Amino acid sequence: MCGEYRAHANDTMPDPPESHSPGPRSPAEVREAVRQALDSARRSRGPGATTDATAVGDVLLVASELTTNAMLHGGGVTAFEVIPGEREVRLSVSDRSDDMPTPVRRAGGPGTLQIGGHGWPIICLLACDIMISYLRAGGKRITAVVPLSPR
Template identity: 65%
Template sequence: MCADYRTDSTDPATAPGRPCSPGPHSPAEVREAVRHALEGARRSGGREGAGDDIAVGDALLVASELTTNAMLHGGGVTEFEVMLVDREVRLSVSDHSRELPTPAEHADDLGPMRIGGHGWPIICRLARDITIAELHAGGKRITAVVPLSPR
């Protein structure tokens, strides 16, 4: 589920010279966009269509971690997208870097008690599917699919 791989994007929306989106660029703004999308789904399709509280929390955490990683390691968020499809939330975050995410290697004995370095493993644990695509304008897009129903 979380193997590192990337694909070459043929999406014309990623062609060179494409400006950064005016959308959310901070973890708080991204979480708000996800909440807004899920609330819209609840209003139109009932609570079942937008997941239970645990699934919503998972989606918010993955969105926050993707955004934080883009800010800390990718030169900032260039685009964010949230889509709800078939009881799943698809979260895409683009940044300036082509570098692939990797789990942090810790040289001390703190291991899981260490502050920081847990974002990518959290994303890998909570997402059903993850893809990484190179963007023609530079950078990458990471898309994580989080289920809104029990696994």
């Protein structure tokens, strides 16, 4: 998926709606919000409904990496949204930076320990679709769609 994400023009996306509560801002808070949304969606499907544990782990990892990237490279999380569907989960994280995410290329051969720079490639690997939208007031929203079934 990496390198195949879609970008929108600067003025095509409205700014994230302001809410009365600040919403989740840290990776731990985002993971908890995702767990709650997935549990609620599963309960609404009725008794016996299940969600693949590996897929849930993938969703939590993508949510955590999007949030971490916003904190480290985007000036912090300005908005977060999770929309569970029957077959996929749509995660959106907004931040203050207009910079596009880029994979980090590092020197060193196979077996060389590299600390950091793995978040974006992980997101690209696990998401079936990624969309980056610039916000009118500045910053961007990255939306990743993660499948709820094993690949």
